[in-house]
Amino acid sequence: MSELFYDAAPNATRVAPERAKPRTYPARPEEVTLFGTCVVDLFFPEAGLDAIRLLEREGIRVHFPQEQACCGQPAWTSGYVNEAREVARAQLNLLDNGLPVVVPSGSCAGMFRQHYREVFADEPDTLKRVDDLAERTYELTEFLLHVCKVDWQDLGQPTRIALHTSCSARREMNTHLHARELLGKLANVTRLDHDHESECCGFGGTFSVRMPEVSGAMVLDKTRSLRESGAVEMVTADGGCLLNINGSLEKQHQAFRGRHLASFLWERVSGEAMS
Amino acid sequence: MSARSNILNKLRAGLAGTSPRPDDFDESLVTRPWQYAPEDRITRLRSLMEAVHTEVHQLTRAEWPARVQLLLEQRGLSNLLYAPGTEHGRQLAEHWRHSAAKPDLLVYDRPVEDWKEELFWNVDASITGTVGGIAATGSLVLWPDRHEPRLMSLLPPLHIALLRASEVEDNLYGMMQKQNWSAGLPTNLLLVSGPSKTADIEQVLAYGAHGPKELVVLILEDA
Amino acid sequence: MSQRIPVTELTDSFRGRAVGALADNQLRTNFRVAMDSLMKKRADAFPDEEEREGLRELGNHIKARALSRLPDLLEQLEAKLTANGVHVHWAETTEDANRIVHSIIEAQKGTQVVKGKSMVSEEMEMNDFLAERNIECLESDMGEYIVQLDGEKPSHIIMPAIHKNRFQVAKLFHDKLGVDETEDVNELIQIGRRTLRQKFLEADVGVSGVNFAIAETGTLLLVENEGNGRMSTTAPPVHIAVTGIEKVVENLRDVVPLLSLLTRSALGQPITTYVNMISGPRKADELDGPEEVHLVLLDNGRSGAFADAQLRQTLNCIRCGACMNHCPVYTRVGGHTYGEVYPGPIGKIITPHMVGLHKVPDHPSASSLCGACGEVCPVKIPIPEMLQRLRQENVKSPAEHPKVKDGGAKYSRKERALWRFWVTLNTSPGFYRLFLWAATRFRKLAPKNVGPWTENHTAPVPARRSLHDLAKAHLNQGDR
Numbered sequence: 001m002s003e004l005f006y007d008a009a010p011n012a013t014r015v016a017p018e019r020a021k022p023r024t025y026p027a028r029p030e031e032v033t034l035f036g037t038c039v040v041d042l043f044f045p046e047a048g049l050d051a052i053r054l055l056e057r058e059g060i061r062v063h064f065p066q067e068q069a070c071c072g073q074p075a076w077t078s079g080y081v082n083e084a085r086e087v088a089r090a091q092l093n094l095l096d097n098g099l100p101v102v103v104p105s106g107s108c109a110g111m112f113r114q115h116y117r118e119v120f121a122d123e124p125d126t127l128k129r130v131d132d133l134a135e136r137t138y139e140l141t142e143f144l145l146h147v148c149k150v151d152w153q154d155l156g157q158p159t160r161i162a163l164h165t166s167c168s169a170r171r172e173m174n175t176h177l178h179a180r181e182l183l184g185k186l187a188n189v190t191r192l193d194h195d196h197e198s199e200c201c202g203f204g205g206t207f208s209v210r211m212p213e214v215s216g217a218m219v220l221d222k223t224r225s226l227r228e229s230g231a232v233e234m235v236t237a238d239g240g241c242l243l244n245i246n247g248s249l250e251k252q253h254q255a256f257r258g259r260h261l262a263s264f265l266w267e268r269v270s271g272e273a274m275s
Numbered sequence: 276m277s278a279r280s281n282i283l284n285k286l287r288a289g290l291a292g293t294s295p296r297p298d299d300f301d302e303s304l305v306t307r308p309w310q311y312a313p314e315d316r317i318t319r320l321r322s323l324m325e326a327v328h329t330e331v332h333q334l335t336r337a338e339w340p341a342r343v344q345l346l347l348e349q350r351g352l353s354n355l356l357y358a359p360g361t362e363h364g365r366q367l368a369e370h371w372r373h374s375a376a377k378p379d380l381l382v383y384d385r386p387v388e389d390w391k392e393e394l395f396w397n398v399d400a401s402i403t404g405t406v407g408g409i410a411a412t413g414s415l416v417l418w419p420d421r422h423e424p425r426l427m428s429l430l431p432p433l434h435i436a437l438l439r440a441s442e443v444e445d446n447l448y449g450m451m452q453k454q455n456w457s458a459g460l461p462t463n464l465l466l467v468s469g470p471s472k473t474a475d476i477e478q479v480l481a482y483g484a485h486g487p488k489e490l491v492v493l494i495l496e497d498a
Numbered sequence: 499m500s501q502r503i504p505v506t507e508l509t510d511s512f513r514g515r516a517v518g519a520l521a522d523n524q525l526r527t528n529f530r531v532a533m534d535s536l537m538k539k540r541a542d543a544f545p546d547e548e549e550r551e552g553l554r555e556l557g558n559h560i561k562a563r564a565l566s567r568l569p570d571l572l573e574q575l576e577a578k579l580t581a582n583g584v585h586v587h588w589a590e591t592t593e594d595a596n597r598i599v600h601s602i603i604e605a606q607k608g609t610q611v612v613k614g615k616s617m618v619s620e621e622m623e624m625n626d627f628l629a630e631r632n633i634e635c636l637e638s639d640m641g642e643y644i645v646q647l648d649g650e651k652p653s654h655i656i657m658p659a660i661h662k663n664r665f666q667v668a669k670l671f672h673d674k675l676g677v678d679e680t681e682d683v684n685e686l687i688q689i690g691r692r693t694l695r696q697k698f699l700e701a702d703v704g705v706s707g708v709n710f711a712i713a714e715t716g717t718l719l720l721v722e723n724e725g726n727g728r729m730s731t732t733a734p735p736v737h738i739a740v741t742g743i744e745k746v747v748e749n750l751r752d753v754v755p756l757l758s759l760l761t762r763s764a765l766g767q768p769i770t771t772y773v774n775m776i777s778g779p780r781k782a783d784e785l786d787g788p789e790e791v792h793l794v795l796l797d798n799g800r801s802g803a804f805a806d807a808q809l810r811q812t813l814n815c816i817r818c819g820a821c822m823n824h825c826p827v828y829t830r831v832g833g834h835t836y837g838e839v840y841p842g843p844i845g846k847i848i849t850p851h852m853v854g855l856h857k858v859p860d861h862p863s864a865s866s867l868c869g870a871c872g873e874v875c876p877v878k879i880p881i882p883e884m885l886q887r888l889r890q891e892n893v894k895s896p897a898e899h900p901k902v903k904d905g906g907a908k909y910s911r912k913e914r915a916l917w918r919f920w921v922t923l924n925t926s927p928g929f930y931r932l933f934l935w936a937a938t939r940f941r942k943l944a945p946k947n948v949g950p951w952t953e954n955h956t957a958p959v960p961a962r963r964s965l966h967d968l969a970k971a972h973l974n975q976g977d978r
Contacts, residue, residue: 011807012293013566016558016878019551034969038924041965042937043958048965049972064969067927075917077867079889083917087924118883167868200826204866209950211864213517216954217830218866247955278797279588282743285801286569289810296566298748299559304552305754323768387733387786395699412769424786425732429725448754457750460715462780462787463732466773471725473687474765475641475657477664478532481687484640485694486725486772 025146029100031061032143035091035112037105038070039239040260047239047260051104051140054266058148062102067094071108076115077205088119089126096129100147101137104262105238106169109139114172139169140262141178141237154186155271162194162231164201164222164245164258166238175237179261183235186268194229196221203244219248227256234258302448309411309446316410316443317494323413327469328482330491333440339493340370343402343435346491347378352399354379356431358422363404363437383424394426400433406454408438408494409466411446415492416454417465425463434487436467438494512860515835525661529832532660536823539766540874557759558878560752561814568804571713571746572795578716582778584791595796596627599705599738602792603633606736608702612694614730615639615722616707617655617817618740618796620839621852624705635705638694638726640687647674653833655840656764656819661832694726704730704788708741709816710756711793714749717777718793721761721770728774737776737788743795744804744813756816759876764818799851799903806901808887812847814877819844821871821881827864836861843871847884854904855892862888863908934964 032055036048052062071091076084088111095101103109113134120126144150163183169175176198183191202208202218209215223245226234236242236258245258266272276284311319321331334342347355355378358364371380381398403423407416415436419425428434444450447466451457456464471486482488519525544550564571576586589595599622603611611633613619625646628635637646641658645651648670652658659667664681672679677689698704706727710719718739720727731737747753761767780787803809822828822842833841838849838858846861855861862885871881891905893913900906923930937944941960948957 009293011289011291013290013296013562014807014811015296015562016555016880019555036965036969042934042960045961045963045965045968049968052969052972062973064966064973066931066966066970068966069924069927069930070920072924075920077886077889078917079862079886079891079893080914080917081890083921086921090925118886167866167870171869171873198870200866200868200870202826202866204868207863207866208954211513211516211827211860212950212953213513213520214827214830214864215866217520218826219954243958244955247951247958250956251952251954277588278590278594281590282588282795282797282801283569283572285797286572286743286804289801289805290566290569293566295570296559296563298563300749300751301552301556302751304549304556305758308546308549327771383785385785388735391699395695414769414773421783421785424784425728426786429728429732446754447757448751451751451754457714460717460775460777462776462778462784464775464777465728466769467771468769468773469771471723472771473640473724475639475644475659475724476662476667476683476686477528478535478657478660479664479683481684483691484687484724484726485638485691485698485729 026100028058028148029060031063032100032102033063033065033095033097035068035071035095035101035103035108036064037103037108037239039243040104043243044239044260047262048104050260050266051102051262053270054140054144054262055102055148057269058144058150060148063099065094071111072119073108073111073115074205076111076119081119085119088116092116092126092129092133095133099136100143101133102140102143103137104140104260105240106139106173106175107166107238107240109137110168110172112137139173139175139178139237141175141182142173145178145182150182150185152185152269154188154268156186156188156268158188158190160190160192160231161264162192162226162229162234164226164234164236164241166203166236166241167200169238170198179237182265189268192229192231194231195225201241201244203240205240208244216248219244223248223252223254223256226258227254235261235264237261305448306446311410311445316445317440319410320408320413320443321494324469324492327413327472328490329469330489331494332491333494333496336495336497339437339495340367341374342493343367344370344374344376344378346435347400350433352378352433354381354397354399356381356383356398356401356427358383358403358427360422361404363402364422367402383427387424387426394430398431400435401427401431402435402437403428405436405438405442407442407444407450409447409450410443412468414447414466414468416450417467418461419463419465420461428465428467429486432483432487433489433491434470435491435493438492440494440496512835512837512858512864515837516831519831519835524663525832526830528661528663529829532657533823533829536765540763540820540823543762543766543768553755553759554876554878556755557876558814560747560756561816561877564747564752565744565804565810565813567748568743568746571748572743574713575711575716575746578713579793582716584716584778584793587792587794589794590797592622592796592798595622595740595794595798596624598794599624599740600628600631600633602736602738603628603703606702608736609633610697610701611635611703611705612638612697612701612730612734613642614704614706614720614727615642615658616705616740617839618707618742619705620652621798622740622796624740636694636697638697638730640690640724640726643690643694644670651834651839653841654819654822655817661834698729698733701734703736703738704732704734705738705740706730708739708745708793709760710753711741711746712750712753713746715777717750717775719753720774720776721757721772722774723771725772728772731774731776732787735788736790736792737779738792738794740794740796743797743800744815760816760818763820763874763876799853802903803848803851809851809884809902811879812851812884814879815844815848816877818876820874820876824870824874826868826870827866843881843885844879847879847881847888850888850902855888855902855907856904859892859907862892931966934966938962938964938967
């Protein structure tokens with residue numbers, strides 16, 4: 001069907017991209033790069049460290065390039081394309097070594113996998129490297145599940161948790177499915193659904209400060225449904241949502257809290273009460 | 276410059292240097308999920324139409340006029356708008372004569388302007404034919420004409436529609452192809468899938484918004 | 499990056515109106531309940547994911563094909579309709595469209611117009627235009643009628659009065675129509691039926707919208723459940739259809755999947771009660787139907803969106819409303835907060851082309867980019883991508899030549915400077931690490947009040963040690 005590429009003109013009428021095919025996963029590599037993400041770096045570093053430990057436990061050597069910074073997402077979603085591109089280029093150069101990149105955040109992984117193509121749309125040469133990075137990028141739970149094919153023994157006490165998945169992680173990376181399956185491997189963990197589970201927590205990066213009233217209403221609903229789920233805590237694989245949800249819970253003087261999935265998983269499989 | 280040429284010129288400028296998208300219409304996407312064994316077509320149509328408050332009866336060609344009479348009498352209706360110029364109209368009139376049925380038979384035999392007031396307020400029921408039914412969506416196809424004008428199926432609170440069992444198609448696409456709609460459509464072609472309804476207040480379903488409050492479909496077996 | 503602005507100064511903005519809507523518990527309950535129900539209905543109407551996705555893809559390709567030959571199809575539509583006896587008019591602006599409609603009514607010496615549901619006529623503010631010229635223009639869709647009776651605008655494109663509950667409607671009917679107050683929905687609808695039937699009888703002209711205009715046959719297709727659309731297009735002696743230029747499709751068969759996508763996405767119905775296909779005025783031997791049928795094709799900024807291949811995709815829209823039903827922002831603030839005719843995600847991406855970004859500067863940012871809208875759009879408009887693009891156009895400086903009407907509405911040197919600083923921080927590893935060091939070292943000095951964030955949250959406090967630091971110690975690394 002050469003007709004699919006009927007027209008190379010930039011002003012040609014567009015159709016939606018073809019549906020993504022199920023991803024095929026490579027064998028477990030010997031080494032990977034961890035891209036920590038800026039929010040984890042500054043606010044949830046233990047989660048990043050727990051991600052490293054989880055990977056090392058699978059016999060993988062983890063690199064953490066000290067030159068890494070933000071993936072560029074905040075500027076991109078705010079409309080500052082040039083600024084996003086400069087920051088993205090720095091990360092792209094840094095990660096240009098062929099190693100798989102594991103990201104403990106669905107939205108930043110989604111930035112690499114989906115949005116760098118749009119960020120560099122006008123640079124055909126860069127796009128080749130962007131595609132290469134996209135191919136090598138894995139969200140942490142996806143990597144543990146499908147590449148490491150983890151086989152875990154749950155060393156923790158019985159518990160009940162709720163899982164929150166960020167929207168980009170859900171819609172761009174299917175993280176909710178991966179995380180559910182991973183949690184399903186833990187014999188003593190009961191995952192409880194919560195009301196409007198697939199709805200956004202209201203973070204949306206700069207949305208939370210540009211539209212604080214609407215964002216606030218969303219996070220209030222989200223924290224309520226999490227609290228009412230019957231879970232004793234919430235886990236999530238996204239730092240942004242965690243910052244939003246925990247910040248709101250604290251403001252409300254609620255005891256209920258969320259934590260990063262990496263820390264939760266490490267605690268269950270290592271038997272250490274870490275964070 | 277006229278508005279027409281301004282608009283068209285702007286659109287053409289936007290497409291400069293491009294070629295039209297290919298026609299990749301895949302008819303299997305609108306036919307394959309909506310195919311039924313012949314004996315299931317009526318069942319499907321019935322269940323969908325009944326789900327939206329349509330009363331459906333299956334009967335023979337000999338039986339239906341008596342059923343119409345019964346439907347009207349049960350409801351205590353005083354008149355019925357029908358089309359004497361059609362085959363089913365003649366059959367109905369014949370029955371009415373023989374059985375001395377009470378409801379008056381009314382005829383849509385003059386332009387709407389000549390009897391608007393009466394047509395809008397005083398007609399209790401109407402009976403029309405259909406040119407077919409669609410199993411996939413539970414729909415009737417109406418093709419209004421001089422004998423059965425457009426408003427005949429819309430204004431009376433009760434609309435009775437005759438559907439031949441043999442004219443039920445699987446899906447809309449099949450119906451279009453079979454009747455070759457693209458070769459020529461009437462001034463007004465209608466798909467009717469139940470009585471008039473609305474959910475505009477609190478999403479509560481209410482029937483009889485502007486059109487018929489009741490739709491009765493008489494499915495005529497060929498036997 | 500955003501300054502704290504007292505919301506009292508924002509009443510005439512998205513944010514200001516949102517504050518009012520959020521404080522109205524009745525309104526929020528009405529929307530939440532309705533949107534939850536509409537989401538469930540849609541989900542139930544598409545039980546087979548494979549079927550749904552195949553159909554969405556087909557819908558997307560059909561609309562793209564139509565847009566890729568839009569000028570030709572419009573000419574074909576015009577030729578076919580003309581041959582069928584329909585008068586075709588072209589309008590670049592809503593003002594032009596109103597004048598055309600008015601002149602048709604005037605030629606009939608008409609004083610009463612009855613309207614089927616039409617979002618384009620809302621866009622034109624046709625009711626007001628005609629009222630100023632002593633022509634009564636009455637809405638006949640039950641929801642639109644309720645809204646008009648209360649001097650309001652629709653808050654949803656499919657369910658115009660969804661923001662009201664039965665008690666509010668009961669009181670409205672009692673106050674305006676002098677009927678006994680009844681909270682029975684059936685009775686309320688019957689009151690509307692009786693009142694409007696007389697209007698259908700008397701009307702000189704009927705106005706309607708169009709769901710699909712079929713070039714192949716010269717046919718205007720309208721979907722509806724109530725029958726008011728059929729009434730408006732059949733009972734009065736003249737029918738005027740108004741529609742946007744993007745509604746044309748090439749072939750009759752193209753409407754089969756689009757129709758299925760539309761009614762299932764909008765209301766979870768396999769089909770609407772009525773699908774009304776109009777291909778001409780009353781013929782000599784026919785006894786009813788309008789003597790004259792007119793079609794007004796309206797541009798109103800659509801050709802502007804069309805000029806850009808990315809933004810052209812907004813013209814795929816078939817007005818099902820699924821994006822707003824699934825939008826967490828819309829669900830909380832309701833349609834009126836958007837302040838324009840088209841609310842919700844689709845409103846955010848089409849309104850700027852119609853009225854310019856200066857008038858709706860907050861539209862592109864009033865989204866968490868959660869993607870729920872794009873996920874359900876039956877014709878696969880990449881709505882989040884469009885919002886992101888509009889954000890780009892919104893912050894461009896004049897020198898960067900924004901491509902959208904009144905682009906650069908949010909251009910701010912100060913904000914740009916902040917992002918430049920952010921770039922320096924994130925592209926200078928030494929500087930970035932220094933920042934991490936300072937932020938973790940002096941974490942106790944982190945401000946307790948960080949603007950809008952602390953309205954809903956406690957201030958975030960940096961960790962004691964950054965991941966850079968922890969990872970370095972853990973991996974004992976000089977490696978990279």
